[in-house]
Amino acid sequence: MSAPLDIDQLHTFISIVDTGSFTKAADRVFKTQSAVSMQMRRLEERIGKQLFAKDGRGNRLTAEGEKLLNYARRIIRLNNEAIAAFDDNRLEGTLRIGTPDDYADRYMPEIIGRFAKTHPNVELYIVCEPSVSLAEKMARGELDIALVTHNPRQRISDVVRTEPLCWVGSANHPLKDDAPVPLAVGRRDCLWRQLACSALDADGREYQILFTSWSSTVVAAAVLAGMAVSVLPESALRTGMKVLSSADGFPPLPPVQIGLMKRPGLSPSLMNAITDHITACLDNISPAVMPDDLDGEVKTFQRMPRARAAQVMPGW
Incomplete structure (x- = not known):
């Protein structure tokens, strides 16, 4: 295990995970499907472990594959940062980013930190408003990128994270x-x-809305004070909160998704740079440690991380 890992193989490996299939990954990395398969065989030989296992007509990551994925993303990201540090044609300009305040609190520190380190000549202009308002600003061309709660009935966005x-x-x-x-x-x-x-309503349980706010801080405060119950993505759970299950009389909820909206006409280089950082940072978000484990392990191919994703509160 003394020889270094192949960057190109790791990039292909990540593309398979992100797209959900060898075929789609082949299109993304501009290789044939057979070449992609060969790369993965060589990577498995290099690691000495099986990375994928058959699951019906598709594939899923093995436990060893999950382990490698975390390292692969870090290696690729560090490789990109190193290249950018010596690039004489660094990106310049202003990037207008919109996000709800709860997403800003949970995700933006790492996104901003990494992006500013890699692209110091790009000014980031951040707007914190509910998803509905951000979608309106996107429609008026007032923002370049927006992280929103994915809701296909109201707006079009690319899903970049899913969680309970x-x-x-x-x-x-x-x-x-x-x-x-x-x-x-x-x-x-x-x-x-x-x-x-x-x-x-479907469960026939009575409820009363006591607090309404698009501020995640206000809603979380009401929960922590024992004044109300709310709903949060798994990664947004805070110390002092308890997950309420069917044993407590609460019905199951569907998963939530974070979507990425992009302004048509934005510089492709700027677009790719910020979306790569956002995707990488969201992939690395871990759920809060709670007293009770949450059930449900979902395949990485479904973009339902082992439990990473959508930040807190009124997902707005």
Whole structure:
């Protein structure tokens, strides 16, 4: 294991995971499918472990493949940063990015930090507003990129992250069993609010909306104080929160997704640079450590990370 790993093989490996198939990966890396398969055989020989296992008509990552994926992304990212550091034709200009405040709190520090390090001559202009407002700004050409809660009924975005949506309450303040569920949620157009209310309605459980805000800080404060229950993506769980399950009388919720909106006409070099950073950073987000493990391991090919994804609150 003394010889270095092949950067091109690692890039192909990541492309297979991101696209979900060898065929699509071949198109992305401009190789034939047989060449992609050969690269993966050589990578498995180099690692000495099986990276993929058959799953019906498709493939899934093995435990060893999952392990390599984390290293591969870090190696590729560091390789790109090293190349960019010596590039005399560095990117310049201004990039206008929109994100809900909860996504900004969870994701933007790493995204901004890595991007600024690699592209120091690009000015980042950040706007924090709900997804609905960001979509409107995108339509008016006021933003270049927007991280939004994916909602195909309202806006078009490319899904870059998927994870479980959880009911959460205070770990230190138990709910009253005989009272309607007190909710702290986003505004009426918040998708997560709609999912929560629809699930409770279908389950026949009474509830009362006590707090409405598009600020994730306000909603989280209400939950932590034991004043209300809310819904959060798994990666957004905070210390002091408790995940509420069917044992607590709460119905299951569908997963949530983060989408990326892009302005047509944006410089391809700027577009590729920021989207690569966003995708890499979202892939590396880990869920909060909670007292109770959350069920459900989903295949990486479904872009449902072992439990990474969409940041907090009124996903707005």
